[in-house]
Amino acid sequence: MTLLSRILLLTCLLGGGVLQAEQLAVEARRGDGIYSLLRRYNLVAYGCNIDEFKRLNRLNSNSKLMVGYRYELPIEVFQYDGKSIRSTTGNDNWDRAVAIKEYNEDLLAAGLRESDYRDDRVLWVPYHIDHCSGNLGFTKTEPDIVNLGENAGSEEELERLKDRAADRDPIAVPEQVTRSGPRTFKIFGDTYAEVPLIDRSLAGRIFYIVAGHGGPDPGAVGRRGDHLLAEDEYAYDVALRLCRNILQHGGTPYMIIRDENDGIRDDEYLTPDSDETVWGGASLPRSQKARLFQRSDIINALYDENLAKGIVDQTMIAIHIDSRHRGQRIDVFLYYPEGDLRGAHRAEQIQRTFSAKYDQYRPGRGYEGSVSERDLHMLRETKPSGVYIELANIANSSDQQRIINPRNRQLLADWLLMGLYD
Missing domain, CATH: 3.40.630.40 (Zn-dependent exopeptidases)
Incomplete structure (x- = not known):
């Protein structure tokens, strides 16, 4: 698998250190178009994933995908540190970590990942999690979780804490539904x-x-x-x-x-x-x-x-x-x-x-x-x-x-x- 290193953009906007990530590339199958390829990887629901895919591969709206050619997906690949998604990606937000966890598990269940990220130490982070304007559910952090520190507990433990806190301060995450063309x-x-x-x-x-x-x-x-x-x-x-x-x-x-x-x-x-x-x-x-x-x-x-x-x-x-x-x-x-x-x-x-x-x-x-x-x-x-x-x-x-x-x-x-x- 050929991977292209990139620097996360937020460091340019806000200043400070950088996190290194790599770009996931996959081969186009027979019959694949831009939308069908992104739909396979659960990316088509957010418009900015489509825009980012075109930008990464220098495509326009009329471009056709070539069978067997490798295209970079709007998915960044991190080396999982064995502790938590939050420490791996340098972001303490719990909702974001759970969304990334669920995304990886969904692709594993669909057969698009060969192994669980906790086993092969490879974590996929889709572009829309951090960058899409429609993804408005990751701006709030649960108070109990803020005090845990970056490396405290597993994602499963955080999920338990989240359930315990939900009655006090529920977090509304936008529902993903079928979108029109x-x-x-x-x-x-x-x-x-x-x-x-x-x-x-x-x-x-x-x-x-x-x-x-x-x-x-x-x-x-x-x-x-x-x-x-x-x-x-x-x-x-x-x-x-x-x-x-x-x-x-x-x-x-x-x-x-x-x-x-x-x-x-x-x-x-x-x-x-x-x-x-x-x-x-x-x-x-x-x-x-x-x-x-x-x-x-x-x-x-x-x-x-x-x-x-x-x-x-x-x-x-x-x-x-x-x-x-x-x-x-x-x-x-x-x-x-x-x-x-x-x-x-x-x-x-x-x-x-x-x-x-x-x-x-x-x-x-x-x-x-x-x-x-x-x-x-x-x-x-x-x-x-x-x-x-x-x-x-x-x-x-x-x-x-x-x-x-x-x-x-x-x-x-x-x-x-x-x-x-x-």
Whole structure:
């Protein structure tokens, strides 16, 4: 079996040491397509597994699999340390460990694994466990388990403790059910055009996604070596990924700023351009004031139209990247309009999500992102409840890792989505 070593992406986003893992590769059988191969390994239920499979193997939506050719699956292979899944993978979360354990046991029962991971010391960790926006069940840790320490007890002992604690504080894990087929949206580009419907948990909710700046205004500009980093390009990429996440869960997102030839890009350095348009196809005016009112007027017209249909759950989300002194690192921080209690609630939910994720993956690192009121045009002049998000300091070299790494941009979009759930 040929395995390709990879470094887990969260270390780039949050900083600190790295965990080494290897990628599982398998041969395609006669009649295999992308979906049938991933379905065999219980991976097709989460759309991001499909995206990751295409990325790993440099495939697009029209690619055919070749019989006998080895393809890398979105499954990372760890050498089991004989103690616990948590110590093996460097993550104390109990629900996550149980999900990994059950995944390995299911594949063993299906004959896709030759031995139990505790016997052959080979542990498989599917991509969706840590990285899929639909996998929202692993953000909470049972209090009894937190105090056990990394290597205390077996997974079976933890299961017993979990059962004992369930009556006090049950943990809701999303049910995995049959999903419908993908839909196609050209704005995401060829690689990500197909958008599977994972569930309808956001049905009836509307989101107006506004990527900052664009057209004649690149926004804040940073430099990394010989590369120019333009705020509008990176904010747009995260906005597209968030929009796609929302679609996967049955919500209705409107991409207010649009670039028809720049889909979701998996490059570190995004080439600046000025051909962005707005919803409806109009170009962006040179005047900053005119550009801002163009956006708010479009959102307000859509808001009134949807409100007339009886849809009251509507949210505006503006995505930006800050610019400060290059030595200053900042965590994701948020603004909401003065007096907007729903906007404040949304912003606080997103902040709590980021804080929990930092605690989960980098205990002790701490999260310092703030939530505050701010008198900004896109918050003041739009009718829906609003949240204004600053992702990083584009001038700071450490913060730049948060936005130039495409997998980190996907994590930002995933965590923003989690924060939008009630």
